[in-house]
Amino acid sequence: xxxxxxxxxxxxxxxxxxxxxxxxxxxxxxxxxxxxxxxxxxxxxxxxxxxxxxxxxxxxxxxxxxxxxxxxxxxxxxxxxxxxxxxxxxxxxxxxxx
Numbered sequence: 001x002x003x004x005x006x007x008x009x010x011x012x013x014x015x016x017x018x019x020x021x022x023x024x025x026x027x028x029x030x031x032x033x034x035x036x037x038x039x040x041x042x043x044x045x046x047x048x049x050x051x052x053x054x055x056x057x058x059x060x061x062x063x064x065x066x067x068x069x070x071x072x073x074x075x076x077x078x079x080x081x082x083x084x085x086x087x088x089x090x091x092x093x094x095x096x097x098x
Contacts, residue, residue: 014067023068033060045080
């Protein structure tokens with residue numbers, strides 16, 4: 001699963017890497033941000049979100065988390081928020097509450 005995060009952009013993409021339990025956002029070839037999760041039945045629990053220090057301040061964590069939560073809902077799974085960033089994101093975006 002790949003998505004360009006900006007219209008017409010070929011340099012920014014988000015991928016779901018299920019073998020790593022991760023959603024990853026790349027700028028060119030660089031891993032700029034990611035959201036890790038663990039899967040427990042129908043619950044996908046996001047437990048770690050990271051933005052590389054070289055790419056902070058661009059809203060990339062929000063981009064990768066939004067994509068990850070949308071993909072999770074599209075798969076019919078529930079969202080867990082063990083990561084404080086994801087917990088805050090869901091609190092600020094009630095459409096992601098289970």
